[in-house]
Amino acid sequence: MPVASEKRIVAPKRLLYGPGPSEVDPRAYEAMTQPVTGIRDPFFLELISEIQSGLRQVFGTKNPKTFPLPASGSGAMEAAIANFVQPGMKFAVFANGHFSNRIAAMGERQRATVAKLDTKWGEVFTKDEAREFIDRERPQVVAFVQGETSTGTYQSGKPIAEAARDAGALVMADCVTTLGAMPVELDSLGVDVAFSCSQKGLSCPAGMSAITVSPRAWKILEERAEEPFTWYLDLRLLAKYYEPPHVYHHTPSPPLYYALHQGLAVIEEEGLANRWERHRRAHNRLIAGLERLGFEPLVKNPADRLWHVTTVTPPAGVDEARLRQRLLDEHDIEIAGGLGELTGKILRIGTMGPLATDENIDLFLAALERCL
């Protein structure tokens, strides 16, 4: 270890204009310095129950089974799939980006029969496509991504959820990117299982995530005959910690819980709808500025765009990797390039939480212009 003898960490202060991790709210940083307690300390158990209430609010659900998970957003994705997608089941995945493909890959790992409906990256699914696919495949579980971080698309999922419920399937939504930033509203959509992360719309550090499960989905889980392959992410075991008598399962991370508590409190104080609207306004300002500079939105239909992850192709002759490097080197600004088939082709610009203000949009656009 080269960094020895009392050398402290001094991290550079970047401005995280990427698709996540996003800027952490100052209240979340502050909370992490609060003392760690034991995992069944009365204080900690009360804090967890407040976090669960906060999560229900941002998920838009009354599901009693709503709790944090000791893993990143991808771990939460795995928890959803490993518990509800059983070997041999038909699992239908709406695939319009990198993370939908990850869902399908995880389904295959569970030895399910995965049926994928692919569409062009940067697009979402129509009502007819959703119904036709589900009626054809007759799956037991249907999954879609509400906010595709890899392409910048948003779909509420309502037509998918309706078609899936009509076909008697469980509905699973990836809300990793949408939670806390855009409308999620699971109960009104009819989503059964949804998961998210801490480091995007909730303005917290990564390392934790959350899941919510509808009563009808939980009943299926309780009746599941064979144990899932995973012990660590077995929701039936995990739930026992979040309810009296709080049976020990794993050791949770108090600093991350403290941060999540504050991230949720900050959202409640602003008001969830106000926060959505702030992201929407910031996005419109950003898109207008980017178009002025010659960037072109990847997502053609404005209604299908995420408000806090904006995806654009750079003007002709602009090397996206070099542009990102200059932003980092000269302005301490991090943005991201494309993933998978969009590698080298697009930029992904996140304007979440503290960054979704006129001032911070203008700051970013000015820096971008100087780097062009």
Added chain:
Amino acid sequence: MPVASEKRIVAPKRLLYGPGPSEVDPRAYEAMTQPVTGIRDPFFLELISEIQSGLRQVFGTKNPKTFPLPASGSGAMEAAIANFVQPGMKFAVFANGHFSNRIAAMGERQRATVAKLDTKWGEVFTKDEAREFIDRERPQVVAFVQGETSTGTYQSGKPIAEAARDAGALVMADCVTTLGAMPVELDSLGVDVAFSCSQKGLSCPAGMSAITVSPRAWKILEERAEEPFTWYLDLRLLAKYYEPPHVYHHTPSPPLYYALHQGLAVIEEEGLANRWERHRRAHNRLIAGLERLGFEPLVKNPADRLWHVTTVTPPAGVDEARLRQRLLDEHDIEIAGGLGELTGKILRIGTMGPLATDENIDLFLAALERCL
């Protein structure tokens, strides 16, 4: 969320004399307030590489494949088992406590054939027992727990590792409790796969863990035909992030990495052997004090005792649950009771990191005496 309108978190300052989570080093708290960076920020990648060096030191290994995991210690346990214990394999587990049983349960989840050798809780295995069991079972993978947090036993694992290697089996060690606090020394023992956590001997908050894999074990992993059930804890995918070109897998948690970096730096500054010796001295002082107060060690052979998790049965007539509650209520001191078959029968007292000093042992003993 009842805690609203600008209400900050004020956590009680407990003294964590339990078997983990343990007291967090002040340097680790301080580090968590450093700004979060992106996951491929040059600063962050350099920090990770320093963490990997530090982990190799505490694990006592030269294994290039040594890296953090985005999960708690139980998640690291699952990573080890889900990658190396394949369906249908014979998996031999030395079972002398709650966590060895957890290993066996996880092996069953992987659809392996699990062979358990049980011994009395509070004891470890003899050389002859180890060899006889392995020679009889002819397993492909053998697992043991170096420090059984549930009983307070320590076994280096040398006889187990020797017998396993002679039989051509992979050797897996649970170092969740030992790492950073007691001799681990994997390379000299001949251990192939070992895992640990952050919140015990490393004096960091929970939420992260670490794994190390020997070159011969990694070769087996590379040749593994079928993908593991887990995507999130698939070591082949994870390793790609820790090596150039640092392929994105999941979003790591910078504050936990910063804390881990400082936890490892603090150990390096003290010197690993000095730290072990400090734990040993503190343990001897604690045991002497406990015996004076009428407590009886659960682990009869002093050589088999953990130096930083001391397990005792209380004097006749003392209600262990009430004693723990008084310690918490009157002295803000947390200790733990027994797990599984030892529930209600023993106390588990952790004296890790900052607590392993004469002063802190005496402080604890004085508080305990007042609560009797």
